[in-house]
Amino acid sequence: MAVVAAAGVRVAAIAADRLAATFAATAARHDREASFPHEHVAAARADGWPALAVPGSLGGAGASLHDVCLLQERLGRGDASSALGLGMHHMAIGSPGPAHTGWPAPVYEALCARVVAEGALLNTLASEPEQGSPARGGIPATTAVHRDGGWVLEGRKTWSTWLPVLTHAVVTARVDRPDAGPAVAGFVVDLSLRGVGRDPTFDALGLRATASGALLLDGVRVGEDALLHLREPAEQDPRGPAVPAWFQLTSAAAYTGCAHAAR
Structure with a gap:
């Protein structure tokens, strides 16, 4: 199993610094050219990053929002664009949590299986x-x-x-x-x-x-x-408040990493 899915968050932090260095090597060129960093995605998949927020019971690393944000900040130091891309995925996969809030259990479990096995995004x-x-x-x-x-x-x-x-x-x-x-x-x-x-x-x-x-x-x-x-349009999203919390905090963490790198 890839590094991130198999290890704890401490080891994942080391992997995050390594991945951030990979991002940084080509980040400026991709931003300048408005090209897509396929090599960033390949490197993230190789280390199992898509499975970071998949619950442990479903084969992922089971990282909490707090832990994901700490790692997002490290990735943002390498490239905010790629950190944001991963963050959007973590929000969608991590916000339902082990209780798969707002998702039918079979659908969530099947999607998580593809994330773990194939790096689905x-x-x-x-x-x-x-x-x-x-x-x-x-x-x-x-x-x-x-x-x-x-x-x-x-x-x-x-x-x-x-x-x-x-x-x-x-x-x-x-x-x-x-x-x-x-x-x-x-x-x-x-x-x-x-x-x-x-x-x-x-x-x-x-x-x-x-x-x-x-x-x-x-x-x-x-x-x-x-x-x-x-x-109904006036009703709250049944996925609950976790979705905006994950969106706002994982994005802010990536931007914070970018700010650190610019110092």
Whole structure:
């Protein structure tokens, strides 16, 4: 088993410093060229970083939010863009916790198995051109229609960090109900499915190597088991407060590492 999944956080810190050095060797070039650091992803996978926040009972390292943030800070010293890409994945995998809050157990367990075995990479994609940040409470423009024993997804998700290498995404969508108004749903989507597209356009002044382009969903058909939750727009996300906590703190840790490196 790779270093991170097999060892405790102390050993992982040593691995983080080594990975940060790998990041740093090409970080400036990738940011300057707005190119994607595939070698950073390969190095992270080789040491088992995708499994860092997978619960120990499911074969991962079982790192807590606190421990993930300590390691994110070290990675951010090498390259904030790559640290952020890993952080988005850790947020999506780590925030459900051992109780898989907001996820059906079989779906979460199957995805974690792929993370451990294959280095699968996940991000939560909710932002849209029309809606902006979902934190403002808007209803997604992306739609989900129940059809033939599954769901058909149509839409566009922006700020899709690490888009070139994502294998899965949690996406939000609007479900129109003739008699009750729209509901908001969350789906886990395998990005190898037909109809999934990736628009790499990301014209930014910094963090260009995050490759935060747009995920395109053009009639993507998913099964019934892809539905994670269905809620009223005014209701809280059933995944709970852990999701924003993981997002804000892992991102802040990466930025802190970047600031340390700039001193």
